[in-house]
Amino acid sequence: xxxxxxxxxxxxxxxxxxxxxxxxxxxxxxxxxxxxxxxxxxxxxxxxxxxxxxxxxxxxxxxxxxxxxxxxxxxxxxxxxxxxxxxxxxxxxxxxxxxxxxxxxxxxxxxxxxxxxxxxxxxxxxxxxxxxxxxxxxxxxxxxxxxxxxxxxxxxxxxxxxxxxxxxxxxxxxxxxxxxxxxxxxxxxxxxxxxxxxxxxxxxxxxxxxxxxxxxxxxxxxxxxxxxxxxxxxxxxxxxxxxxxxxxxxxxxxxxxxxxxxxxxxxxxxxxxxxxxxxxxxxxxxxxxxxxxxxxxxxxxxxxxxxxxxxxxxxxxxxxxxxxxxxxxxxxxxxxxxxxxxxxxxxxxxxxxxxxxxxxxxxxxxxxxxxxxxxxxxxxxxxxxxxxxxxxxxxxxxxxxxxxxxxxxxxxxxxxxxxxxxxxxxxxxxxxxxxxxxxxxxxxxxxxxxxxxxxxxxxxxxxxxxxxxxxxxxxxxxxxxxxxxxxxxxxxxxxxxxxxxxxxxxxxxxxxxxxxxxxxxxxxxxxxxxx
Amino acid sequence: xxxxxxxxxxxxxxxxxxxxxxxxxxxxxxxxxxxxxxxxxxxxxxxxxxxxxxxxxxxxxxxxxxxxxxxxxxxxxxxxxxxxxxxxxxxxxxxxxxxxxxxxxxxxxxxxxxxxxxxxxxxxxxxxxxxxxxxxxxxxxxxxxxxxxxxxxxxxxxxxxxxxxxxxxxxxxxxxxxxxxxxxxxxxxxxxxxxxxxxxxxxxxxxxxxxxxxxxxxxxxxxxxxxxxxxxxxxxxxxxxxxxxxxxxxxxxxxxxxxxxxxxxxxxxxxxxxxxxxxxxxxxxxxxxxxxxxxxxxxxxxxxxxxxxxxxxxxxxxxxxxxxxxxxxxxxxxxxxxxx
Numbered sequence: 001x002x003x004x005x006x007x008x009x010x011x012x013x014x015x016x017x018x019x020x021x022x023x024x025x026x027x028x029x030x031x032x033x034x035x036x037x038x039x040x041x042x043x044x045x046x047x048x049x050x051x052x053x054x055x056x057x058x059x060x061x062x063x064x065x066x067x068x069x070x071x072x073x074x075x076x077x078x079x080x081x082x083x084x085x086x087x088x089x090x091x092x093x094x095x096x097x098x099x100x101x102x103x104x105x106x107x108x109x110x111x112x113x114x115x116x117x118x119x120x121x122x123x124x125x126x127x128x129x130x131x132x133x134x135x136x137x138x139x140x141x142x143x144x145x146x147x148x149x150x151x152x153x154x155x156x157x158x159x160x161x162x163x164x165x166x167x168x169x170x171x172x173x174x175x176x177x178x179x180x181x182x183x184x185x186x187x188x189x190x191x192x193x194x195x196x197x198x199x200x201x202x203x204x205x206x207x208x209x210x211x212x213x214x215x216x217x218x219x220x221x222x223x224x225x226x227x228x229x230x231x232x233x234x235x236x237x238x239x240x241x242x243x244x245x246x247x248x249x250x251x252x253x254x255x256x257x258x259x260x261x262x263x264x265x266x267x268x269x270x271x272x273x274x275x276x277x278x279x280x281x282x283x284x285x286x287x288x289x290x291x292x293x294x295x296x297x298x299x300x301x302x303x304x305x306x307x308x309x310x311x312x313x314x315x316x317x318x319x320x321x322x323x324x325x326x327x328x329x330x331x332x333x334x335x336x337x338x339x340x341x342x343x344x345x346x347x348x349x350x351x352x353x354x355x356x357x358x359x360x361x362x363x364x365x366x367x368x369x370x371x372x373x374x375x376x377x378x379x380x381x382x383x384x385x386x387x388x389x390x391x392x393x394x395x396x397x398x399x400x401x402x403x404x405x406x407x408x409x410x411x412x413x414x415x416x417x418x419x420x421x422x423x424x425x426x427x428x429x430x431x432x433x434x435x436x437x438x439x440x441x442x443x444x445x446x447x448x449x450x451x452x453x454x455x456x457x458x459x460x461x462x463x464x465x466x467x468x469x470x471x472x473x474x475x476x477x478x479x480x481x482x483x484x485x486x487x488x489x490x491x492x493x494x495x496x497x498x499x500x501x502x503x504x505x506x507x508x509x510x511x512x513x514x515x516x517x518x519x520x521x522x523x524x525x526x527x528x529x530x531x
Numbered sequence: 532x533x534x535x536x537x538x539x540x541x542x543x544x545x546x547x548x549x550x551x552x553x554x555x556x557x558x559x560x561x562x563x564x565x566x567x568x569x570x571x572x573x574x575x576x577x578x579x580x581x582x583x584x585x586x587x588x589x590x591x592x593x594x595x596x597x598x599x600x601x602x603x604x605x606x607x608x609x610x611x612x613x614x615x616x617x618x619x620x621x622x623x624x625x626x627x628x629x630x631x632x633x634x635x636x637x638x639x640x641x642x643x644x645x646x647x648x649x650x651x652x653x654x655x656x657x658x659x660x661x662x663x664x665x666x667x668x669x670x671x672x673x674x675x676x677x678x679x680x681x682x683x684x685x686x687x688x689x690x691x692x693x694x695x696x697x698x699x700x701x702x703x704x705x706x707x708x709x710x711x712x713x714x715x716x717x718x719x720x721x722x723x724x725x726x727x728x729x730x731x732x733x734x735x736x737x738x739x740x741x742x743x744x745x746x747x748x749x750x751x752x753x754x755x756x757x758x759x760x761x762x763x764x765x766x767x768x769x770x771x772x773x774x775x776x777x778x779x780x781x782x783x784x785x786x787x788x789x790x791x792x793x794x795x796x797x798x799x800x801x802x803x804x805x806x807x808x809x810x811x812x813x814x815x816x817x818x819x820x821x822x823x824x825x826x827x828x829x830x831x832x833x834x835x836x837x838x839x840x841x842x843x844x845x846x847x848x849x850x851x852x853x854x855x856x857x858x859x860x861x862x863x864x865x866x867x868x869x870x871x
Contacts, residue, residue, distance in 0.1 A: 012794065012797075013803055013804045014803055065672070067672055068842075068845065070841075071671075071672060071838070071842060072672075074671065074835075074838045075671050075672055075673045078671055078673065078793070078835075079673055079793050079794075079795065080795050081794065081795065084793070084794055084795075085673060088672075088673040088674075088675070088792070088793075089672045089673055136794075437801070465795050466795050466796075473795070
């Protein structure tokens with residue numbers, strides 16, 4: 001546990017990607033085999049079970065601290081984080097323990113069937129052996145709220161530099177439905193034929209925004225154009241008679257889209273498709289906010305399914321007849337995809353993303369102006385002879401979005417509104433990534449519905465990290481698409497740019513903070529705009 | 532204030548019998564100054580009585596024209612029957628608790644204090660008294676300091692690691708007290724130590740007063756960028772986020788302050804590392820200090836005042852809040868700016 005706490009502390013102390021990478025490499029070079037697997041599990045955004053109810057945990061530990069409840073509450077208000085408060089107010093550890101992270105996770109697991117009284121005793125018993133730093137990570141594990149601020153890319157690069165295995169291969173091996181119970185570290189990282197995860201998706205290939213005009217990309221004949229659909233990027237997998245649907249956030253969302261169940265029969269064995277999950281009716285996509293009405297719902301009522309039916313607009317194929325065909329060219333993959341769609345008696349659930357015919361960039365520009373009518377965000381440009389890549393790699397896939405400018409930003413501060421909204425947090429400050437740091441870039445007030453405002457308000461109140469007068473620092477968790485009209489250089493702003501009329505275009509509930517845009521992206525917009 | 536010796540006035544804490552103020556604000560005749568930080572030592576008094584080491588500090592900061600009377604710890608000054616003396620507060624060099632005694636009644640105004648002996652400032656001495664005036668800058672149970680030795684080891688290993696990477700180490704802390712304490716904690720075998728001008732001028736004052744500090748160099752334009760590689764640079768907190776830091780690239784930025792005990796405060800500052808090194812008493816320190824005075828009445832000035840008073844009352848101590856203009860340790864500014 002000491003090593004793991006140390007890993008956390010060291011990562012917490014730096015904002016530099018290269019440093020984070022080497023810290024993780026160092027950890028993996030020397031940590032316990034089982035611990036490594038646990039850490040990979042946690043770092044890839046997977047969550048542990050919730051072992052205790054938060055109130056219960058708080059009450060028990062406060063009792064053990066010997067402090068009056070009100071003073072513990074005051075301490076919590078000052079710290080803003082329960083796990084940290086507890087780790088700070090408890091008496092110092094009586095003896096140090098050399099137990100591993102895995103030991104403590106198993107320890108927690110073993111409490112499952114105990115009585116409340118025994119659970120409490122065991123918990124306090126554990127706390128007596130842990131230092132302040134260890135307690136903090138221990139509590140984070142217990143409460144299931146573990147966020148470490150390390151991107152998947154950093155972890156992959158760290159493992160790659162340690163093992164000399166290509167990052168792409170590691171990225172793929174880390175995906176899917178594995179857990180520390182069904183695989184060991186060696187097998188996961190070095191690959192093992194005896195281990196098979198039939199649900200394992202391929203890493204998504206991601207596009208870069210077109211810089212300026214696409215004419216710089218070469219001749220139109222080299223590029224396949226499609227609409228950029230405004231839904232949720234998804235991967236549909238059919239293997240061994242089972243269907244799996246993954247979202248771009250690497251979440252298994254099969255159950256959220258019962259409409260896709262019929263694809264289990266329709267799709268041939270060994271098929272993996274890349275496309276967009278989108279609300280679709282009468283041969284036309286519906287705006288994103290329709291899809292939003294059903295994301296996050298636990299119960300999909302017949303009413304919802306009727307009002308917001310989804311389809312899968314498919315634009316690529318990574319696996320065909322059980323073979324990984326990502327190395328084939330786009331044109332060849334598309335041929336296979338078209339054939340598959342013709343051969344399968346495809347229902348309106350599976351819709352091919354049409355290829356846009358055009359002769360010149362000017363012609364395409366005209367077509368692009370009609371994006372809105374097609375309920376699309378613009379045009380995708382994909383190099384016809386390119387393989388299907390891994391992650392965000394510049395060169396082969398470009399997104400040519402329509403105006404206004406938009407970026408996905410993370411909310412980091414909130415402030416109460418005025419007048420009618422004086423009791424609600426309605427004014428937000430948004431930030432973009434600068435390396436691993438979030439840098440504020442715009443404030444925005446409007447653009448959300450009243451229902452959404454209430455939801456954000458509740459989030460702010462329960463996720464306040466610090467209070468500074470009327471301003472609250474909130475957990476950087478919510479991602480919003482911010483639209484704005486103009487962009488200019490600014491010395492006054494931390495980000496170095498000022499944007500005109502920023503507003504919330506929509507709440508991206510489907511995005512994680514790590515997926516928000518970078519400062520570099522917006523600076524590019526700036527440079528384009530200057531030219 | 533319900534004390535035989537002390538009254539609370541618009542200008543601050545006042546002893547009518549001696550007609551003297553302790554760390555006042557506004558215009559007064561006579562002031563006793565606990566220490567040189569700017570929220571305690573302000574302009575406006577006709578005469579300043581303070582520890583010998585504090586004299587050059589306040590002259591440097593308030594102007595050389597002020598009228599000062601230096602005293603040593605333990606030296607007794609009698610004013611209209613009130614025996615006034617200074618007792619080490621352990622906060623920074625020259626810092627003192629002001630002890631006032633009249634007709635068997637003893638009051639102590641402690642200013643800012645810390646319990647742990649930093650091996651540099653004269654160590655805190657508990658004083659028995661009837662009335663005790665205390666700070667509560669870190670008056671919450673979340674503030675418990677690690678021993679100085681451990682923090683010194685943390686700082687030195689951070690420095691070493693930076694040096695290995697070819698980075699400079701920039702460590703920020705109050706230029707009066709904290710900076711010198713850090714400098715004394717550094718392992719000079721690792722590399723050279725540079726100082727920001729604000730720190731440098733305080734160092735000079737203290738060295739003149741006979742304090743011993745390891746060799747440091749003032750950062751100037753003439754120094755080659757390459758000289759900073761692997762070096763330690765000590766700067767005031769106001770340097771954080773300023774362009775002054777550019778010349779040390781690549782560097783790792785640290786901040787030494789009690790507030791750094793909490794992760795949120797560390798993350799709020801754009802720093803690489805925070806060291807919870809404070810010149811104030813932590814939670815156990817405050818509680819021990821108060822207990823050891825045996826005081827019947829305790830007045831709590833700056834900090835988590837209301838919380839700490841409530842806690843003391845629950846411990847059976849007659850405690851009261853005192854709304855002074857003292858500020859304790861501030862985040863992100865230097866001690867010279869805090870009182871402005």
